[in-house]
Amino acid sequence: MKKSVKMRRSIMLTAMYPLKKVREISDMKKFEIDARELDCPKPLLRTKKALSEESFETLVVMVANVPARENVCRFLSHSGYSPQWQEQNGDFIITVNRDGKQTVNTEKSEIAPAFSRESRGGKTVLITDTRIGSEEDELGRLLMKGYIYTLTQLDELPSSLIFMNSGVKLCLKDSANIDDLILLEKKSVEILVCGTCLEFLDVREQLAVGTISNMYEITSKLHDPQGLISLT
Template structure:
């Protein structure tokens, strides 16, 4: 049995730590301890999505989520199969509404992306998304981690020119619309974030 103490951790850290613990063991039980309902639901959803059985026990204001991973679950539980995923990011914020919240969400999304498998094959940054790949971006550390993990990072050259940022590119390469279209057409899955 492997116990993971996720009390006090912000989203998505409890899910990431629980998933890593499950990846570390061939067989057995991972107990994830969380201290809020959102984390309880997210970790439970992880187990469900991996087709693993789980039990939840509440004690002293915390939730103890016991996730069972046994030999018969191995065929059902797939952690890493790269399907040539391409992610297209078209804004420096995630979602609409409050810009500050959008920046926090984008930072959290890119951090979570460094922690999951499979990694995308390519990440393309268009329009306001190119601001994330240039000098002064708060997410350069995570983008560099993704690049170091083999993710191809492409920023639209026209977009960089439009914002006057071509000389400020700090991660990845400058691409053009033709290469961007080629990557999208060759992908098994394209995810648009913006």
């Protein structure tokens, strides 16, 4: 009786909380990762693991949205590969050869080149809102606008600006801060914008500055020994 009860409970839990699995197929020459159901940054992490642990000539990664595509492609580019991608029924198929050669009949990924921290120095700034402080909305927005403008006038610039949560709205086309952020990017300040946040707020198409990023890259930046400044 106890065994039957445990079995029924196990079936109920499985139905309530289905496990998300990564489908992987390997035939020695090709290794495929179906990461379409995985949340950020898991598609990137599975790609990273495959590069270090699996034997293959060609790696194929399937993802379900643009931020995941951009993040995986940019990671592969930073790792010295030449990723290619093509869209298929709303999903994206990313292909890379182990020897770095380009794969035929796919579209070249348009990924911004990585910035070099050594060329900039400075701290990382985390911005998670469109204002500084939480009591007065108008005052908070004025303070944020003044802060970002002042950054453009500093002799020692931050190395990275990271925008998360509603802070990503500062990087949109209609933002009052957009000109200053574009200027900072031209001065080689790395601007990373949370892809999950853009998708959740449904504003990805309005992004006007910065690189769509992921939790793996952002977490690495937040733990950088150069130091972190958090604006809330």
